[in-house]
Amino acid sequence: AQSVTQLDSHVSVSEGTPVLLRCNYSSSYSPSLFWYVQHPNKGLQLLLKYTSAATLVKGINGFEAEFKKSETSFHLTKPSAHMSDAAEYFCVVTGAGSYQLTFGKGTKLSVIP
Amino acid sequence: SAVISQKPSRDICQRGTSLTIQCQVDSQVTMMFWYRQQPGQSLTLIATANQGSEATYESGFVIDKFPISRPNLTFSTLTVSNMSPEDSSIYLCSVQDIGADNQPQHFGDGTRLSIL
Numbered sequence: 144a145q146s147v148t149q150l151d152s153h154v155s156v157s158e159g160t161p162v163l164l165r166c167n168y169s170s171s172y173s174p175s176l177f178w179y180v181q182h183p184n185k186g187l188q189l190l191l192k193y194t195s196a197a198t199l200v201k202g203i204n205g206f207e208a209e210f211k212k213s214e215t216s217f218h219l220t221k222p223s224a225h226m227s228d229a230a231e232y233f234c235v236v237t238g239a240g241s242y243q244l245t246f247g248k249g250t251k252l253s254v255i256p
Numbered sequence: 257s258a259v260i261s262q263k264p265s266r267d268i269c270q271r272g273t274s275l276t277i278q279c280q281v282d283s284q285v286t287m288m289f290w291y292r293q294q295p296g297q298s299l300t301l302i303a304t305a306n307q308g309s310e311a312t313y314e315s316g317f318v319i320d321k322f323p324i325s326r327p328n329l330t331f332s333t334l335t336v337s338n339m340s341p342e343d344s345s346i347y348l349c350s351v352q353d354i355g356a357d358n359q360p361q362h363f364g365d366g367t368r369l370s371i372l
Contacts, residue, residue, distance in 0.1 A: 177360050186348055186363040187299075189257075233298060242287055242352055244361060246298040 145170040145236045149247035157255045162221040164250045166234035169215060176217045177235040178208055181249075187233065193217065204228070229254045258283050258351050260364035268370045269339055276335045277367045279349035284329035286354045289361065290322070293346040302347075305332040339371045 150165040168174060175194045179187040191202025198210040204227075208219045217234060234247040259282040269275055279288065288305040303311040303324055311324035326332040336343055346368050350361040 179363075184365075184368070186260075186262075186365040187350075189360050189362065192360050242289075242304070242354075242361070244299075244301070248298050 145172070145174060145238055145245045147234050147236050147245050147247040149232075149234050149250050151250050152248065153251045153253070155253040155255060156224045158226055159223050162219070162224045162228065162252065164219040164232050164234075164252065166217045166219065166247060167215055168217060168234070168236045170236055170238060172238035175237050176208075176210060177237075177244075178202065178206070178217075178219050179233045179235060181231045181233065183230070190219070190232075224252075224254045226254050226256065228252060257362045258285055260349060260351060260362060262349055262364035262367055264367055265365060266368040266370075268372060271340050271371055273339055274335055274337045275339065275369065276333050277347055277349075279332045279334070279364055281330045281351050285351040286329075287352040287361075288326060288332045289350045289352070290324060290332070290334045291348045291350065291363075293348060293366070295344070299348065302334070305334075336369065339369075341371045344369060344371045 146169050148167045177192045178190040180190050181187050190206050191200045193200045193210045201207045206221045210217050231249045231251050233249050236245050261280045263278045290302040291299045293299050301314050302317045303313045305311050305324050305326040307326045321337050323335045346366045348363050348366040350363045352361045353359050
């Protein structure tokens with residue numbers, strides 16, 4: 144079984160400042176981890192994925208995430224926020240070889256001009 | 257990645273009626289799934305759409321309420337039957353190809369459904 148905890152339901156940053164969205168997971172297997180973004184009135188878009196290769200994963204739009212097994216964390220970061228980053232972000236875990244996705248509750252990112 | 261089209265993108269329906277949502281993919285995919293996202297919530301898996309056989313439903317979801325079809329490897333439908341206001345949600349289809357490396361799922365834009 145696996146679970147995901149997104150530690151902040153809402154994060155607000157100023158444009159041009161760093162973004163940190165926190166995610167902790169638990170899994171009985173070697174997990175695969177994903178971050179998805181959902182803009183208003185849109186579906187989910189894959190930002191990045193970790194599947195047991197490099198622990199620092201680079202994604203689209205300047206986002207990256209670091210897999211830390213000792214801390215069971217997979218936090219999402221971006222050096223400089225842009226207005227277009229305002230959206231809902233979901234951390235997702237799945238077990239090895241499984242299609243069953245477990246979603247976090249989501250973090251809403253607001254970017255202040 | 258695959259391009260996924262969902263129709264309709266949104267609808268407003270009367271209680272007691274049914275609505276069929278379509279999901280079309282531009283390439284053949286192994287797995288297709290249907291999710292529900294209730295207002296302000298995360299996603300919950302409804303079922304896996306199996307090509308040529310009955311869908312596999314998750315706990316809390318039944319075929320009579322959410323019949324699913326998947327006639328081929330590029331198309332699936334989800335019907336929300338006998339709708340009530342509690343069915344007001346976003347319904348999303350996703351697809352996945354099974355590979356060696358836990359391929360991610362890709363999502364359509366969703367169908368935003370409101371029941372009056």
